[in-house]
Amino acid sequence: MLDFTQKMYHQLCQAISKAGYQTTVMGDYFDTSESDKPRLMLRHDVDRDAGLALEMARIEQQHGLASTYMFRVVDSVFKPDIIKQIADLGMEIGYHYECLDKAQGDYTRAFEIAKDDLAKLRELAPVKVMAMHGNPLTKWDNRDLWKQRDFKDIDIAVAAYLNIDYKKVRYFSDTGRSWDEQRGNIYDFVGEQPEHALKTTPDLIDYIGKHHQDTCILIHPNRWSDKLGKWFYNWAYDTAGNTVKALIKLIR
Numbered sequence: 001m002l003d004f005t006q007k008m009y010h011q012l013c014q015a016i017s018k019a020g021y022q023t024t025v026m027g028d029y030f031d032t033s034e035s036d037k038p039r040l041m042l043r044h045d046v047d048r049d050a051g052l053a054l055e056m057a058r059i060e061q062q063h064g065l066a067s068t069y070m071f072r073v074v075d076s077v078f079k080p081d082i083i084k085q086i087a088d089l090g091m092e093i094g095y096h097y098e099c100l101d102k103a104q105g106d107y108t109r110a111f112e113i114a115k116d117d118l119a120k121l122r123e124l125a126p127v128k129v130m131a132m133h134g135n136p137l138t139k140w141d142n143r144d145l146w147k148q149r150d151f152k153d154i155d156i157a158v159a160a161y162l163n164i165d166y167k168k169v170r171y172f173s174d175t176g177r178s179w180d181e182q183r184g185n186i187y188d189f190v191g192e193q194p195e196h197a198l199k200t201t202p203d204l205i206d207y208i209g210k211h212h213q214d215t216c217i218l219i220h221p222n223r224w225s226d227k228l229g230k231w232f233y234n235w236a237y238d239t240a241g242n243t244v245k246a247l248i249k250l251i252r
């Protein structure tokens with residue numbers, strides 16, 4: 001079976017719902033710290049193709065899971081109808097910000113953009129979580145904004161890269177089309193994590209079924225399609241992206 005398809009995603013969701021985790025949306029991260037079961041958070045960064053995010057949310061709903069969809073506020077992704085439908089399925093909506101990129105490094109302007117973007121999202125659903133979007137080809141790290149501004153001032157409670165303790169929360173990401181953190185991953189890497197060296201989604205299913213611990217899994221919906229054309233497009237995009245990122249890592 002091809003990996004990174006909706007069929008495979010069904011299998012992952014089924015495994016998660018059977019494995020005895022407390023699935024938790026990111027906004028509840030601090031409120032559920034006393035949970036007696038290990039928590040599992042599904043985080044989605046909607047970088048492209050909001051339609052695939054909606055399809056993914058429907059799969060999760062079928063398996064009784066709730067997750068967090070972080071939306072970029074750019075024309076190609078910000079689709080109010082789709083965002084509302086995802087929220088109506090019981091999913092949490094978050095903010096996938098790139099305001100320092102948008103403001104070309106101007107911190108004052110970037111903070112205003114963050115407020116405007118959040119106002120647009122909050123017309124559709126409550127938003128109290130955010131995660132940075134990384135544009136590998138720009139020179140800014142969007143997280144740097146929060147060295148000068150406080151995200152609590154814009155009513156954000158959970159910032160994926162800033163106030164979650166990944167020494168306690170195990171983190172997996174599909175970035176670079178592999179669950180192995182060491183590869184093809186400049187921005188989505190959260191720092192020190194034990195090396196799992198998981199490659200495929202069946203590896204991940206096996207691992208989380210055997211090792212119970214608080215877990216966050218980052219999944220980009222645009223990567224998971226059953227349509228061969230989209231699947232190959234994303235495969236080619238990821239393969240080219242991995243090469244570019246490997247070169248950037250070499251140069252830095």
Ligand SMILES: [Zn+2]
Pocket residue numbers: 045046047096132133134
């Ligand atoms: Zn992103």
